[in-house]
Amino acid sequence: MVYAIDLEGVLAPEIWPALGSHFVLPDLALTTRDLGDFDELMRRRVAATRSRGLTLAHLQGVAHAVEPFLGARDFLGRLRSLGQVVIISDTFHEFSEPLVQKLGGHSLFANRFELDAKGMLEGFKLRIRGQKERIVSGFHGAGFPVAALGDSLNDLSILKSCDWPVLYRPVELLRQEFPKAPVAHNLDEALVHLTAAWRESEKNGSKA
Ligand SMILES: [Mg+2]
The missing domain is CATH 3.40.50.1000 (HAD superfamily/HAD-like)
Known part of the structure; x- marks a missing residue:
């Protein structure tokens, strides 16, 4: 079995809403319940992290603390x-x-994520x-x-x-x-x- x-x-x-509230980025908190198109949802999440200059390491600091x-x-x-x-x-x-x-x-x-040279999310x-x-x-x-x-x-x-x-x-x-x-x-x-x-x-x- x-x-x-x-x-x-x-x-x-859920991890993304935790990131959204930590970084006060409403676009990160959106889920498939708000936006049915997952590609579009992910593009918005990636753009939101880039707009704030957040690297994967920044995001992991919060994501890895989820219990x-x-x-x-x-x-x-x-x-x-x-x-x-x-x-x-x-x-x-x-x-x-x-x-x-x-x-x-x-x-x-x-x-998996794709990262740019600075360690920021670029794609997925x-x-x-x-x-x-x-x-x-x-x-x-x-x-x-x-x-x-x-x-x-x-x-x-x-x-x-x-x-x-x-x-x-x-x-x-x-x-x-x-x-x-x-x-x-x-x-x-x-x-x-x-x-x-x-x-x-x-x-x-x-x-x-
Ligand atoms: Mg689930």
């Missing part, structure tokens, strides 16, 4: 006893690697955006069933393509997309649903 878990909103708070939600590390530890844990997120490796270490050092699949490589479904089909191709946990519309494709979608405090539109999927309101409930998925996959004789 592979557990594909979302990061922001599930295991830890996981209480219980998130234990939650992943329990899942790890049932299968493989991968964190699949629209975040950026440069922001989130320390956070993932605090969560127990599981595999992170995320995007979206390795994950639009690719979540392909990651799931890769695991399927290798014979692994996949259970996924996500909270927002950017998790839609992974939740649709996996074998056991579990919604975490979902936005209403996501809930409507998955009328039959279990909904977890906290990580304890999520663990119950994901353990049930493991039991079912064991019954089906799938790889663990």
Whole structure:
């Protein structure tokens, strides 16, 4: 079993809004809920950091201080006893690697920044955006069933393509997309649903 878990909103708070309030840059605080076009959203975020002369190191000073939600590390530890844990997120490796270490050092699949000579953000490589479904089909191709946990519309494709979608405090539109999927309101409930998925996959004789 592979557990594909979302990061922001599930295991830890959102990083960009934290940057937005720290640097008092409203354009950094915008999320996909405000602006549906992720490329446009990222262009505005990059432009905002450049307008203030912020380098990646400045941003990392704040991003690296973000702490996981209480219980998130234990939650992943329990899942790890049932299968493989991968964190699949629209975040950026440069922001989130320390956070993932605090969560127990599981595999992170995320995007990367492009920097200019001064160390300021210049662009981005979206390795994950639009690719979540392909990651799931890769695991399927290798014979692994996949259970996924996500909270927002950017998790839609992974939740649709996996074998056991579990919604975490979902936005209403996501809930409507998955009328039959279990909904977890906290990580304890999520663990119950994901353990049930493991039991079912064991019954089906799938790889663990
Ligand atoms: Mg999320």
